[in-house]
Amino acid sequence: MARSTFPITPRWPGTVAAVLVLILTIGTLGAVAYRAEWGSGLSAADWAAIRFTVSQALVSAVISVVLAIPVARALARRQFPGRQMLITLLGAPFLLPVIVAVLGLLAVFGREGVLNRLLEGLGLSPISIFGFHGVVLAHVFFNLPLAIRLILQGWLSIPAERFRLVATLDASVARLLEWPMLRAVVPSAFLVIFLICLTSFAVALTLGGGPRATTVELAIYQALRFDFDLGRAALLACIQFAICVIAAVLAWRVAAVDAMGAGLDRVVQRWDLSRPWLDFAMILAGALFLLVPLGMVVLRGLPGLTQMPETIWYAALRSVFVAGGSAVLCVTMAVALALRGGVFVAVIGVLPLAASGLVVGTGAFLIVFSFIRPSDVALVVTMLVNATLALPFALRAIAPAVERVAADYGRLGRSLGMAGWGWIRLIVLPRIRRPLGFAAGLAAALSMGDLGVITLFAGQAEETLPLAMYRLMGAYRMEAAAGAALVLLAMSLLLFWICDRGGRVDADL
Amino acid sequence: MLICDGVELRQGDFVLRADLQFSAGGVTALIGPSGAGKSTLLSGLAGFLVPHAGRILWDGQDLRSVAPGRRPMSVLFQDNNLFPHLTIGQNVGLALRPDLRLTPDQGRSVACVLDRVGLDGFADRIPAALSGGQQSRAALARVLLGDRPIVLLDEPFAALGPGLKEEMLDLVRDLLVGDGVTLIMVTHDPADAKRIADDVVLVAGGVAEPPVQTDVLFANPTAALVHYLGAGMG
Numbered sequence: 001m002a003r004s005t006f007p008i009t010p011r012w013p014g015t016v017a018a019v020l021v022l023i024l025t026i027g028t029l030g031a032v033a034y035r036a037e038w039g040s041g042l043s044a045a046d047w048a049a050i051r052f053t054v055s056q057a058l059v060s061a062v063i064s065v066v067l068a069i070p071v072a073r074a075l076a077r078r079q080f081p082g083r084q085m086l087i088t089l090l091g092a093p094f095l096l097p098v099i100v101a102v103l104g105l106l107a108v109f110g111r112e113g114v115l116n117r118l119l120e121g122l123g124l125s126p127i128s129i130f131g132f133h134g135v136v137l138a139h140v141f142f143n144l145p146l147a148i149r150l151i152l153q154g155w156l157s158i159p160a161e162r163f164r165l166v167a168t169l170d171a172s173v174a175r176l177l178e179w180p181m182l183r184a185v186v187p188s189a190f191l192v193i194f195l196i197c198l199t200s201f202a203v204a205l206t207l208g209g210g211p212r213a214t215t216v217e218l219a220i221y222q223a224l225r226f227d228f229d230l231g232r233a234a235l236l237a238c239i240q241f242a243i244c245v246i247a248a249v250l251a252w253r254v255a256a257v258d259a260m261g262a263g264l265d266r267v268v269q270r271w272d273l274s275r276p277w278l279d280f281a282m283i284l285a286g287a288l289f290l291l292v293p294l295g296m297v298v299l300r301g302l303p304g305l306t307q308m309p310e311t312i313w314y315a316a317l318r319s320v321f322v323a324g325g326s327a328v329l330c331v332t333m334a335v336a337l338a339l340r341g342g343v344f345v346a347v348i349g350v351l352p353l354a355a356s357g358l359v360v361g362t363g364a365f366l367i368v369f370s371f372i373r374p375s376d377v378a379l380v381v382t383m384l385v386n387a388t389l390a391l392p393f394a395l396r397a398i399a400p401a402v403e404r405v406a407a408d409y410g411r412l413g414r415s416l417g418m419a420g421w422g423w424i425r426l427i428v429l430p431r432i433r434r435p436l437g438f439a440a441g442l443a444a445a446l447s448m449g450d451l452g453v454i455t456l457f458a459g460q461a462e463e464t465l466p467l468a469m470y471r472l473m474g475a476y477r478m479e480a481a482a483g484a485a486l487v488l489l490a491m492s493l494l495l496f497w498i499c500d501r502g503g504r505v506d507a508d509l
Numbered sequence: 510m511l512i513c514d515g516v517e518l519r520q521g522d523f524v525l526r527a528d529l530q531f532s533a534g535g536v537t538a539l540i541g542p543s544g545a546g547k548s549t550l551l552s553g554l555a556g557f558l559v560p561h562a563g564r565i566l567w568d569g570q571d572l573r574s575v576a577p578g579r580r581p582m583s584v585l586f587q588d589n590n591l592f593p594h595l596t597i598g599q600n601v602g603l604a605l606r607p608d609l610r611l612t613p614d615q616g617r618s619v620a621c622v623l624d625r626v627g628l629d630g631f632a633d634r635i636p637a638a639l640s641g642g643q644q645s646r647a648a649l650a651r652v653l654l655g656d657r658p659i660v661l662l663d664e665p666f667a668a669l670g671p672g673l674k675e676e677m678l679d680l681v682r683d684l685l686v687g688d689g690v691t692l693i694m695v696t697h698d699p700a701d702a703k704r705i706a707d708d709v710v711l712v713a714g715g716v717a718e719p720p721v722q723t724d725v726l727f728a729n730p731t732a733a734l735v736h737y738l739g740a741g742m743g
């Protein structure tokens with residue numbers, strides 16, 4: 001398509017959005033670098049935090065990918081009722097608030113959990129979920145489904161004709177088709193998960209801690225919140241950023257993977273299948289590992305609903321406010337950036353992937369705290385940071401749709417003299433409703449469950465629902481926390497459903 | 510009078526040169542092999558491509574800095590001439606107000622023009638509820654309502670099938686031609702040109718030749734035309 005000198009929409013909204021993202025990522029990083037106390041160097045504890053951060057992420061990513069391969073293989077070649085639903089459910093952990101999942105895992109693997117009761121009954125010694133293996137367990141819980149989806153996508157991208165060809169040759173499917181596919185797909189899946197595990201503060205906050213299980217992000221939180229040692233917090237934030245950038249660059253170079261991939265519902269006809277029980281055992285084990293903790297959240301949450309303090313509802317209200325604002329801001333920025341287009345925008349769109357919420361939060365804290373009390377802006381900052389962190393996912397959904405509108409109807413619109421807001425209102429927004437609703441739902445759910453920046457800023461009066469729930473857990477009020485977890489889970493899924501549904505109704509034009 | 514004065518249009522590596530003028534109030538067909546630059550020329554006239562060199566003049570005015578929507582021309586593309594999520598009435602109304610804030614008077618004009626193309630009562634339907642021929646009529650209604658002096662057709666009826674295409678061309682002739690409208694249409698079917706065009710512009714080998722009267726051209730075809738039409742040309 002030829003470029004025209006007559007743009008159909010103004011470029012400034014995209015520029016404003018880009019500047020906002022730059023301020024929140026590079027700008028906060030600048031504040032962090034400026035305040036960092038380099039002179040003191042890294043203490044033994046800092047090195048331990050770095051080692052722990054990297055090693056837990058490595059182990060989590062390895063286990064997630066290794067376990068995902070047989071499950072994805074089984075899902076790729078077996079047809080059974082509920083298969084599509086199971087694959088859809090594999091996308092759910094992305095929307096699941098981390099703290100809710102942690103509570104579910106505690107109910108199964110915790111001190112009073114189902115597993116330990118079982119072990120006790122057998123006369124074995126109980127296991128502890130806290131520390132290194134707890135963090136890894138939670139990360140595998142979150143990322144195994146993602147790994148399964150990514151690898152399943154690889155399996156289903158092998159054309160059916162190839163399987164037919166291999167069957168006629170009586171050759172090895174594994175060697176000719178599956179191994180080359182895995183070699184292409186697994187490294188990128190591994191790196192994406194490694195990156196996610198480097199920046200999952202909430203897991204470390206709830207299951208880590210102590211000298212042997214502190215991540216860099218957790219150390220930032222402790223330096224800021226308990227020691228009020230801004231120089232050290234800033235230094236640690238710089239380290240965290242460096243680790244993330246290295247991982248992000250690696251992930252970027254290896255391959256772009258599409259975690260939202262559609263078309264996972266087909267089954268390729270195969271001629272090399274035996275031992276179906278093994279495949280089904282894999283699928284069953286994977287499903288149980290994911291569903292039992294979630295079931296426990298519901299099971300324990302229902303009686304807990306009556307035990308919750310009234311403040312939970314105020315916290316829930318604040319969370320809805322933050323999530324709604326974050327969703328609106330996120331999709332507005334995404335649409336503005338997508339309409340502007342270009343390489344620059346593509347770079348802006350992936351920048352937040354390398355940013356950790358805690359680093360951005362630390363920078364924001366350093367910028368605002370000399371002017372105002374951080375707790376006064378806790379909700380606004382959380383909203384801004386959440387919107388920015390969700391931006392890459394929103395842009396990924398929205399940008400292709402916006403490009404398609406321009407390609408299909410740009411010339412018609414321009415020949416009719418349509419431009420600016422009229423063009424956006426009449427043509428662009430109605431035509432991108434589906435991805436718009438999906439992206440808004442995603443941003444809202446991610447923000448609803450976020451337990452990151454808010455922990456740096458909030459006092460008692462600014463608690464969001466995840467933070468209130470975390471504090472209940474800290475006070476060992478587990479029944480009330482279980483109730484709050486159920487509320488949080490329901491609200492996250494409901495917010496996503498409302499937005500996504502809003503984009504779908506009457507959209508089949 | 511629409512004039513291409515030493516125009517050079519570039520699309521990637523492709524270059525099209527045009528130095529010609531279109532007769533005002535007439536029908537000119539652009540014919541030539543696919544990929545020869547017919548649509549490129551139309552894009553240049555419509556303002557989607559800015560000439561690398563030369564000028565496009567309408568009544569003496571250089572159109573270089575005039576945006577597509579402000580040029581004195583309506584365009585019908587090969588496809589996507591209607592927005593699928595807007596009603597037929599809204600699609601047609603865009604000709605009067607690109608932001609669709611129509612006055613009651615303008616609303617009546619929309620109803621009136623739909624009546625003229627035989628789509629009375631279709632205003633509230635969406636395009637998907639109409640047949641291909643009806644969709645073409647709706648797009649044509651928008652062109653009529655826009656009332657601009659030049660109409661560019663980039664083979665908008667090519668997908669309709671021969672019978673319906675001829676019907677639409679006749680409708681175009683009845684509604685637009687003779688009304689002072691300058692009609693420029695791309696086609697790769699010489700029969701279309703013979704059916705309604707006064708003049709033919711052959712676009713081949715990166716050059717748009719000056720227009721020649723249709724009957725004269727087909728009576729004494731140039732070498733380039735013979736090459737395009739092939740040996741079977743009678």
